[in-house]
Amino acid sequence: MKHLSVIGEAGMLDLGARLGSALRPGDTVALIGGLGAGKTTLARGLVQSLLPHETVPSPTYTLVQTYDFPGFTLWHCDLYRLEHPDEAYELGLMDAMGEDVCLLEWPERLGALLPKDAMEIKITFQGEGRRVELTGWDNREV
Numbered sequence: 001m002k003h004l005s006v007i008g009e010a011g012m013l014d015l016g017a018r019l020g021s022a023l024r025p026g027d028t029v030a031l032i033g034g035l036g037a038g039k040t041t042l043a044r045g046l047v048q049s050l051l052p053h054e055t056v057p058s059p060t061y062t063l064v065q066t067y068d069f070p071g072f073t074l075w076h077c078d079l080y081r082l083e084h085p086d087e088a089y090e091l092g093l094m095d096a097m098g099e100d101v102c103l104l105e106w107p108e109r110l111g112a113l114l115p116k117d118a119m120e121i122k123i124t125f126q127g128e129g130r131r132v133e134l135t136g137w138d139n140r141e142v
């Protein structure tokens with residue numbers, strides 16, 4: 001486990017970019033944190049480091065935004081509005097996890113369907129900034 005202090009939106013975008021370069025197809029990343037913690041900001045930094053001209057909206061209402069790369073798709077999901085874990089099948093997420101890169105806001109909504117080997121990014125409020133805890137990234141350069 002590794003802890004970081006991240007000050008400001010720019011710091012969160014930078015961290016997203018750094019973590020993005022450590023990901024591989026098949027990775028599922030659980031973005032854990034309360035309302036307004038910075039989950040979407042981190043995901044935006046990650047996606048924009050790979051696709052600099054892409055606007056990266058919050059998937060609050062669409063639940064899923066996908067970004068296509070050669071060989072894999074990146075899924076950015078906001079599961080807050082998922083009413084039942086089984087809806088993950090309808091979204092196509094159950095087929096994607098383990099194949100594509102999946103970034104999940106509100107991963108708790110998947111219950112037992114969340115892969116056991118998901119890497120975690122846990123964000124908590126710390127003064128004006130955030131504390132970020134990484135779990136399961138030990139074999140990656142971050």
Ligand SMILES: Nc1ncnc2c1ncn2[C@@H]1O[C@H](COP(=O)(O)OP(=O)(O)OP(=O)(O)O)[C@@H](O)[C@H]1O
Pocket residue numbers: 006007008009011012033034035036037038039040041042078105128129130
């Ligand atoms: N490290 C940080 N320090 C200070 N402010 C931050 C940091 N990271 C993000 N923010 C700010 O926090 C606010 C909420 O960010 P964001 O929308 O990414 O949160 P979220 O966790 O996705 O929220 P939700 O639960 O609604 O999806 C934004 O204004 C963003 O700029």
Ligand SMILES: [Mg+2]
Pocket residue numbers: 039040041058078105
């Ligand atoms: Mg969000």
